[in-house]
Amino acid sequence: MGITMEEKTEKYALITGATGGLGKAFAHVLAERGYRLLLTGRTEEKLLAMQTDLSEKYPNVETRIYPADLTDLSNREEMFKNIAEAGIKISLLANVAGADIQKGLETYTQEKIAFQCRVNFEAATSLCHFAIAYRAENLEIVNVSSVSGIYPMPYFAVYSATKGALTSFSQALREEMRGKNVSVTAVLPGAMPTREDIKAQIKGQGLWGKLAVKTPEFVAEKSLNAVRKNKRKVIIGFWNKMMRIGTAWLPSGLRLRFIAKRWSKITKDAF
DSSP: OOOOHHHHTTOEEEESSTTSHHHHHHHHHHHHTTOEEEEEESOHHHHHHHHHHHHHHOTTSOEEEEEOOTTOHHHHHHHHHHHHHTTOOEEEEEEOOOOOOBSOGGGOOHHHHHHHHIIIIIHHHHHHHHHHHTEEEEEEEEEEOOGGGSSOOTTSHHHHHHHHHHHHHHHHHHHHTTTTTEEEEEEEOOOOOOSHHHHHHHHHTHHHHHHHOOOHHHHHHHHHHHHHTTOSEEEOSHHHHHHHHHHTTSOHHHHHHHHHHHHTTOOBOOO
């Protein structure tokens, strides 16, 4: 059964990490589907530019922006307060914000450890709690995890651990919300060409990188379709699914050594 435009425009979608490549893709797909948009990101200037762009492309779609550092509890609470006081009920939450820092733990600072854990897991959990409390009649939650969270990954240890935790949390929350008109889907994409450093990394992986990569637009569409079907977990992309199947039988020690050898050569810290 289709959804009328009138029904669509009554729905609000909250997107975190909205100014990043995947966040923007979610915003455009949801705007095309007629949702009213609540966008949050760290930089007000980027949010304002994005709001202008969306208004030009989708003049009938309402867009509100909420600059916030999601690692800061007071920032989150201020955003929650503003949304609640506006009487907004959330129909869809897309937890997209994340920090894909990749390097050995001994090169981290204490501040960087806290930052990555907070944005990748704590903030997403906090947003889920808020969205459930201020939900519309039906709520869909998309938690963007990663295929990197399937196994422990040396030199990507904090990222893989936080994404694994987010996948686990999402599946548990889905069961808690059973029968309460709340759908929760953990989405596990692979690499996406959203920044120049990521594009270079994908190119360096050769044929496998080309096969496994998916565009942000593809990931956003597949993610939203999955939560609409109330999928528990979805790995995005055929080759990423094959990687999961093909490596599942390997002994843990062998997997860890292979990953360590591969990822020790790459350092990435854009945050």
